[in-house]
Amino acid sequence: MTMAASEASASAPVDKGIGPLLRAWRERRRVSQLELALRADSSARHISFIETGRSRPSEEMVLRLAEHLDVPVRERNSLLLAAGYAPRYPETPLDDPALDALRDGMERLIRGYEPYPALVVDAGYTVVTANRGIAMLLEGVPDRLLTPAPNAMRLTLHPQGLAPRIRNLREWRGHLLAQMERQIALHRSDQLRALYDEVTAYPMLGDGADEEPAEPVPYFALPLRIEHGGRILSFVSSISTFNTPMDVTVAELAIETFLPADPATAKYLHTVAG
Template sequence: MTAHDSALGTSLREWRQRRRLSQLDLAAEAEISSRHLSFIETGRTAPSRAMVLRIADTLDLPLRERNALLLAAGFAPDHGERSLDDPALDAARAAVERIIDCHMPFPALAVDRCWNLLHANPAVLRLLDGAADHLLGAGLNVLRLSLHPEGLAPRIVNLAQWKAHLLHRLGQQLRASADPRLDLLLQELRSYPAPASERPPSASDFVSPLVLETPAGRLSLLSTTTIFGTANDVTLSEITIESFFPVNEASAAILRSLGSGAQPG
């Protein structure tokens, strides 16, 4: 058994268990024999690159994790990972910025996998007044800013509900990717105080709004999520655009007035 065989077998077994699949289940879905899969997991056989990719597809691994599985098997990564300021990503970056900027006067922002801010329009920035300086600036994490006692949390009217919503989303991301950075962030956010219990969203909930007090009045906002549907670059595949829409006309009027610099009527 080589080091690659051992690393691949361990990684594959961990992913199979995270997906709650038996060897027989995974083999059936990947259309391979359970004996062959068992040999791969125990390092008794070295799979081809095509076989590793077939298993990764069956496990529905994100691009970053597909690359890691290929590396564990001794193959080169299948997907590039460029910095967002790489000229090769100019068109994609411009698309992200255009979506966000054109959403004015309503808030919109883009984050990476770990919810670090990549781009935001002025409507978002106007809602951050009063947040502690250490939560702003370079390395701004949107979830930390939202739920930290020195961030937006004191002004979120439905803090327990909003915290439960964000923790639920982050938990889903963690289960999909097993990224240790998300695990650390989830533990940190769970430690922040919040009233009442953290009830995860249920099927009876139409949507989880953000209700935020501002100097101009109370805002009720719904959020939508946009991702690149055909991304072949790791960086692009992990970008999420969050766009907020007013629930009612009063919230819309406040946001329009903030955008124009006028006082809401």
Template sequence: MTRPGRPVGELLRGWRRTRGMSQLDLAIEAGVSARHLSFVETGRSRPSPELILRLAEQLAMPLAERNTMLLAGGYAPAYPSHELSDPELAPVRAAVRQILDGHRPYPAVLIDQHWHLVEANPAVALFTAGAQSHLLTPPVNVLRLSLHPDGMAPRILNLPEWRAHLLSRLRQQAVMTNDPVLYDLHEELGGYPGGHAHAAPINDAVSRVVVPLRYRHNDRELSFVSTTTLFGTPLDVTVSGLAVEAFFPADSATTETLHTLATS
């Protein structure tokens, strides 16, 4: 790995401003003097690797960006980055497989930090049926598949609300990670047709609690609520970007339909 061009102080200052923190705020949270932090940001003082990691923790920086800041400071990366197929991540693969298989007959997918599909259980075929092949050619981006007119969008009955929910979530993730790939994806998806969400949610029990996915399958309306599962204590860059998106039936009719489809 090569040392990045931007100095550690510049990177630190950029992340601090992204988080809306003053030098004093960050210094207090990290247990250092504001003067020393100022010297680090201006390049007058070289931070130790321990200080870099402490500051990165307070700024909730992604693990990959913590490695980048360590490299900028002249130190080795602290967090490994394996391929999911590597032997070291065998326990992770086994855990994910158990989650996906255990969620059947309901749909569940494993995605990476850029919303690319990594794995899925068979029930996801419910969502991919009818999508054009260019959206199903790897790497498949599940957000693009969801909102593109050639994907799931024509069958999402509450597309304005679901679209607004996904775009809001993507925007928050882009801000938190400061990832240009996510900003570009947000801009792309925002240009797809889909209308605007209503000022007030649909007046039913589910919509008063969460934004459901209302999906047309053949002549039936299916209703889902979704959950996201993350690895709680990741120490690997790859693992830190993984998430399981699982869909649960929001009503008894959807439950019955999914069980019927699984046995047909």
């Protein structure tokens, strides 16, 4: 499914009831009415009646269908509203005292990962917090890209950001854009779409050809190969999210950690941090 089709299918207006929204999510997941009914312990007839507006599902049924369609927490609230129910999931500001333990835990986690880079971003790729490993990689990046709210995609792909230092920019850029496309297909976000349009418009540096390492390394995942201090460092990234979140803010946080992809990178980071 193309991004345009995905976005269009997700934009069914709430004021038309839950039917169009439910159908859009079911079609996006490529699930038939019968398959969804079997998963949700219902009937294809009932699913059809909900989608056509002939039946109003219970609040429990809305949540059950959303669960089986893997609908994001924010969008589950939209489904509930469209069905005439109050939103179930709050959206607590990250600086709210109720999330003190969460913030402290994330800070401890990424600090404990040092000297390797790690950061936390929200659904729009705004950097919530980062450790000293990330700060090291960002040395020399203009302040205007770092304040007031740095954006991970902008920092990485902007021609005045990290892009000139990334030795496999074409591959890494393709990976990041594909990641954004998946997020756009998952979330109805004008902000995310605008960011995607912005970063895809950035010029590719040079001829766009990736610089191959002098001695090929059998990486176990696509690495980020980036220059720092006259050396080429190699990382593979891992993204973690929270299990069964009950808050929109928490559901949209992601912790990205960068693991050294070779012994030379690990040794260099420990030496610099030493």
